[in-house]
Amino acid sequence: MYHTKAPTPTMTIDQNLHFDCVNAINTFHVICLSGYSASIYERYPSLAKKFLPMNELAILDALQSIKTPLMDTFVAAFTWMGNIGQLWIILGIVLICIPQTRRLGVAVLIAFALGTLITSGIIKPLLMRPRPCDINPHVPLIIDRPFGSSFPSGHTTSAFASAFALLFMRHPRAPKALIIVVFVLAVFMAFTRLYCYVHYPTDVLAGILVGLLAAFLSAKIMSIYNTNHPSKETK
Numbered sequence: 001m002y003h004t005k006a007p008t009p010t011m012t013i014d015q016n017l018h019f020d021c022v023n024a025i026n027t028f029h030v031i032c033l034s035g036y037s038a039s040i041y042e043r044y045p046s047l048a049k050k051f052l053p054m055n056e057l058a059i060l061d062a063l064q065s066i067k068t069p070l071m072d073t074f075v076a077a078f079t080w081m082g083n084i085g086q087l088w089i090i091l092g093i094v095l096i097c098i099p100q101t102r103r104l105g106v107a108v109l110i111a112f113a114l115g116t117l118i119t120s121g122i123i124k125p126l127l128m129r130p131r132p133c134d135i136n137p138h139v140p141l142i143i144d145r146p147f148g149s150s151f152p153s154g155h156t157t158s159a160f161a162s163a164f165a166l167l168f169m170r171h172p173r174a175p176k177a178l179i180i181v182v183f184v185l186a187v188f189m190a191f192t193r194l195y196c197y198v199h200y201p202t203d204v205l206a207g208i209l210v211g212l213l214a215a216f217l218s219a220k221i222m223s224i225y226n227t228n229h230p231s232k233e234t235k
């Protein structure tokens with residue numbers, strides 16, 4: 001009797017795709033479903049503190065220990081500049097007003113608009129995650145409670161959409177110092193949302209990811225446009 005040797009198992013394309021899909025689903029569970037789960041806890045507030053992912057309220061509570069009146073004033077003023085994205089809109093308009101960086105400014109505004117659409121127009125109404133100040137109303141707020149739900153952070157999305165747009169465009173006339181400054185401002189904007197007790201860490205993380213996506217789409221749009229409409233400003 002002849003025995004055939006069993007073939008060595010190999011990873012097929014379908015199996016690779018399967019594992020990629022599993023990883024994507026797990027990422028979705030960690031980030032997106034955390035927002036959905038919190039919306040369920042809104043009906044059962046006594047359970048929220050115990051079961052919120054990563055014990056996020058504990059992180060926010062720890063930040064309250066570094067608060068000072070001076071810092072409260074500065075943080076409140078800075079986070080106000082992102083209420084309707086005015087800081088990033090001004091950045092885009094200023095770049096548009098400079099002929100050499102006009103298309104860079106357009107890319108920033110497109111990224112800002114896409115980020116706002118994805119967060120405020122799609123994800124927030126879908127998940128309706130309550131804000132930390134709704135779950136733990138005993139913490140005094142230094143700003144008015146923002147309108148709408150918590151997940152993801154719109155302020156963070158707008159900030160990082162603008163920052164990544166500058167990075168992805170790789171514009172020869174965009175100073176590296178400007179890109180660094182905008183990223184620093186974006187990071188601080190994200191911090192203010194945690195400091196103000198109006199967003200969870202996962203809200204901020206999701207905002208960064210959405211901002212990254214919005215900037216990527218903006219860069220693709222501008223790349224297609226620049227291919228069909230070459231400009232002297234990139235020379």
